[in-house]
Amino acid sequence: MNKPMQDKQLIFMISLPRSGSTLLQKILGGHDDIYTSSEPWLMLHPLYALKDEGIQARYGARLAAQGLQDFISDLPGKGEDFYYAQLRDCYLSLYAPYLQGSGKSRFLDKTPRYYEVFDELQKTFPQAKFIILYRNPLAVLASILNTWVKDDLGKLKEYRGDLYQGIEFLQRDFSAYNNIHIVRYEELLLAPESTTASLFAFLQLPNQPECIDYGKRPAERWRYGDPRTVYAKSRPDTQHAEAWQQKLGIAEYRKLLSDYLQILGKTGFERMGYDFAQAEQAITKNMPAHSATHTAPSLCQLLQSTDEINKSLDEANKCLHNENQSLQEANKSLDEANKRLHDENQNLHEANKSLDEANKRLHDENQNLHEANKSLHEKEVIMQGELAKCRHNQKEHSERIKVLEKELAGIFQSTESLKEHRALLQPRRKLMAYKRLLNTINSARENHVSQPATNQGSMPIDQ
Structure with a gap:
């Protein structure tokens, strides 16, 4: 009866794809104690089922993960360690038939994307060996x-x-782990002997340098892994170390x-x-x-992932919606502003019209003012001429006035003399007037005496 397989018989190889993992798998698979087969991907499903993100399923992966976590945490007196122990026993029983059929003692599971469940693998198979391949x-x-x-x-x-x-x-940083060995693809190509010797020592297996010439052994062509280069070569080729620069x-x-x-x-x-x-x-x-x-x-x-693209599209659509809303508001504001601008333009047009009319009136007034100024200027010239004449005449008049004043002074003196003369002649004039009166009376008397009395009722003048 075969002994149950133990986790210390497991070797996990983890890397990025296209890192030379198929090459290293071919080399290790040539060892007398190691069996390997393509890429099992065996442990991804049960261990990733504990994660509530990164997987999509029609049944609802997030809900399934939460339900599984609740189930594990509620195991009576058991819990997470019991769950991992049961997984270990289950999946070791699946690896075991390959070892039993090959007669070898170690199973190499080369599944590059086990980096997704590395921590869970450590919990499930704490005694397993892990090879991490870098490129x-x-x-x-x-x-x-x-x-x-x-x-x-x-x-x-x-x-x-x-x-x-x-x-x-x-x-x-893997320095805290004692079951991890780091291999670099470039070192495997440039120094395969020392690289594999160190690796076999880590695996506690005899060093078999002949494993490096993997192409000398008959081997099946695997579904997964490098589809060309590994099968075209028979051992590591140093030319591939910097081949990436050729492109x-x-x-x-x-x-x-x-x-x-x-x-x-x-x-x-x-x-x-x-x-x-x-x-x-x-x-x-x-x-x-x-x-x-x-x-x-x-x-x-x-x-960009589909979720990121959808998220970006949602954000872009949201931004576009907001921008459209802002644009609509801006258009509304613009319409209102255009309406106000139209009204202001209309007012401005009317103001310009009024201004034109005012300018026309002002022009006419300026024209009239110009003509008035011209007329005033002409009148000013005439008045200046007349003023000059007046000033000339004034001078003559002043001189004439002076002459007249002298003449008037003479006349005044003559008048005063005349007054004095008149004063002297006044009694004489009265005497002469009396004499004329007497002459008149006498003449009338004489006429009366010489005529017959016709008016007997009349009185004589001398009465």
């Missing part, structure tokens, strides 16, 4: 573009989780790789053990003098 993330992106995306850049968003969440996993002459690829480097940033890039300045220099030196890179789509745009 320059720019090389990973370049390989994804060359192998899977090619000319259809829209496919790139299918690998969003690898390029974001996968990188976040690789940036973690930098393509503007779209160079743009995407440059974007990715900037997204990772110097700290994040170097946290994974790679030189940021060296990678930046590699991109820059392959950039033509007149580059059209700026016309290529950005990596962020290509990696």
Whole structure:
């Protein structure tokens, strides 16, 4: 009777896709004690079921996760540890038949996306060995573009989780774990003997350098993993270490790789053990003098998830709705302003009309004033001439007046003399008047005496 399989017999290999995991799997699979088969993906479903995000299902993944968590927490006297122990026994029983059939002692489960459930794997299989494979993330992106995306850049968003969440996993600090071994793809290519020797020592297995020449052994062609290069080669090829730089002459690829480097940033890039300045220099030196890179789509745009796109569309629609509402209000205000402007223009037109009439009146008044000024000027000239004559005549008159005043003074003196003379002649005049009266009386008397008395009733004059 076969002994039950233990978790210390498990080896998990975790990496980003296109990181050389198939190559390392082929090498390890050549060891006398290791069995491996394609990519099982076995533990993703039961362990990811505990997460309430990142998965969609018609039955409602979030509700299912919450229900499962409630079920586990309510296990009488058990709880989470009991759940993981039961998972361990269950899935070890699924791995075991492969070991029993092959006669080997270790099962290598190479499923790159186990980075999604790494912590849960540690809880489920605490004695298992974990190999974490690193590759320059720019090389990973370049390989994804060359192998899977090619000319259809829209496919790139299918690998969003690898390029974001996968990188976040690789940036973690694993120094506290004693069941993890780090392998770098570049070191595997450049120094396969020392790299595999260190790895076998970690696995507590005999070193078998002949495993490096994996192509000399007959092997099945797997469904998953590298579909070409591994099968075209028989051992690690150093030329692939920097092969990602060969595509930098393509503007779209160079743009995407440059974007990715900037997204990772110097700290994040170097946290994974790679030189940021060296990678930046590699991109820059392959950039033509007149580059059209700026016309290529950005990596962020290509990696947008459906939820992010929908969220962006919702936000854009909301903004558009708000803008339309604001535009309607602005149009309403503009209409009101146009109406006021029309009224003001009408008033201005009428004011201009009144102003034109006033200007016309003012022009006429100015014309009349001009003519009046002209007439006044002419009169002024005439008056100045007359004034000059008057002044001349005044001078003559003044002189004449002086003469007349002298004459008047003479006349006055003559008058005074005449008055005096008259005063002297007054008695004489009275005497002469009396004499004339006497002469008249006498003459009348004589006439009376000489005529017969006709008027007997009359009295004599001398009576």
